[in-house]
Amino acid sequence: MSLITIQNVTRLFDDPKRKSAVKALDNVSVEVGRNEFLCLLGPSGCGKSTLLNLIAGFDHPTEGTVKVGGHVVTAPGADRGVVFQQPTLMPWLTVWENVAFHLTMQGVGKDIRRKKAQHFIEMVNLKGFENHFPSELSGGMNQRVGIARALLMNPEVILMDEPFGALDEQTKMEMHGELVRIWRESQSTIVFVTHGIDESLALGTHVAVMSARPGRIREMIAIDLPRPRDPTSPQFNDYKRHILSLLRPEPVTAEA
Numbered sequence: 655m656s657l658i659t660i661q662n663v664t665r666l667f668d669d670p671k672r673k674s675a676v677k678a679l680d681n682v683s684v685e686v687g688r689n690e691f692l693c694l695l696g697p698s699g700c701g702k703s704t705l706l707n708l709i710a711g712f713d714h715p716t717e718g719t720v721k722v723g724g725h726v727v728t729a730p731g732a733d734r735g736v737v738f739q740q741p742t743l744m745p746w747l748t749v750w751e752n753v754a755f756h757l758t759m760q761g762v763g764k765d766i767r768r769k770k771a772q773h774f775i776e777m778v779n780l781k782g783f784e785n786h787f788p789s790e791l792s793g794g795m796n797q798r799v800g801i802a803r804a805l806l807m808n809p810e811v812i813l814m815d816e817p818f819g820a821l822d823e824q825t826k827m828e829m830h831g832e833l834v835r836i837w838r839e840s841q842s843t844i845v846f847v848t849h850g851i852d853e854s855l856a857l858g859t860h861v862a863v864m865s866a867r868p869g870r871i872r873e874m875i876a877i878d879l880p881r882p883r884d885p886t887s888p889q890f891n892d893y894k895r896h897i898l899s900l901l902r903p904e905p906v907t908a909e910a
C-alpha cells in the first residue's frame with residue numbers, strides 16, 4: 655500500500671486583482687510508496703510547492719484528497735517533517751538547540767534534548783559545531799541543521815522544497831550524496847521539489863514530471879540507475895533527454 659496517496663487533486667486560488675481563479679493543480683493523482691524518494695520536477699509556477707504544501711497540511715485541495723498513512727491530511731503533523739529552501743533557523747539558538755527546537759516546544763528536559771539532538775547532528779555530519787550559531791555556519795551547513803531538525807521528529811515523510819536551491823554547484827553535489835545517505839540510514843520517504851533535471855536524477859527513485867500551469871503530472875518515471883549516480887553515464891543522459899522532451903511546451907490545441 656502507498657504511504658502517500660494524492661487522488662484527483664485540483665487546487666484553485668482566488669486572484670482578486672483579475673477577478674478570476676488561478677488553477678495551480680489540475681486533477682493530479684500520485685502515489686508514493688514507503689522508502690521511495692520522489693522528486694517533483696517542473697517549470698516555475700507549475701504547482702510543485704502547492705502540491706508539497708497539500709501533503710504537509712499547510713493548505714487544502716479544492717477538489718480531491720491527500721492521504722498519508724491512510725489518513726486524510728487535514729493539518730500539519732509530526733508524521734511529516736518539512737525542509738524549506740531557507741532553513742528558517744532561530745538565529746539566537748545554537749545548532750543543537752535549533753535541532754532540538756520541537757522538543758523544547760514539547761517541554762522535554764535539557765539532557766534528553768541534548769542527547770537526541772546529538773544523534774542527528776552526527777547523522778548530518780555536523781559533529782563539532784553543536785554550540786555554533788547559524789550565522790557562524792555556511793549555507794550548506796545551515797541546511798544540514800534544518801534537515802537534522804526535521805529528522806529528529808522521526809517523521810514518516812520528509813518534504814523538501816528546493817532545499818539546495820541557494821547553494822553553489824559543488825556544495826549542492828555534496829549535499830546530494832549526504833541526503834541519499836541520510837535517506838537510506840533513516841529509512842524515510844522523501845518528496846523533494848526541484849526544477850533541476852540533474853538534481854532529480856541524482857536523487858530520486860522516481861521523478862514526477864509536471865507540466866506548466868495548470869500543473870498536471872505528465873509522467874511518473876521510475877529511475878533505474880545505480881548509486882552513486884553518474885551524470886556522465888549514457889543511461890543518465892537517456893533519462894535526461896526523455897525528461898527534456900516532456901518539459902518542452904505542449905503544442906497549443908484549439909478548443910472545441
Ligand SMILES: Nc1ncnc2c1ncn2[C@@H]1O[C@H](COP(=O)(O)OP(=O)(O)OP(=O)(O)O)[C@@H](O)[C@H]1O
Nearest residue numbers: 667668676678697698699700701702703704705849
Ligand atoms: N496562496 C496563493 N494565492 C494565489 N496564487 C497562488 C498561491 N500559491 C500559489 N499560487 C499560484 O499557483 C501557481 C503555482 O505556484 P507554486 O508556487 O506551487 O509553483 P512552483 O512550481 O512551486 O513554482 P517555483 O518553482 O517557481 O517555486 C502559481 O501561478 C502561483 O502564482
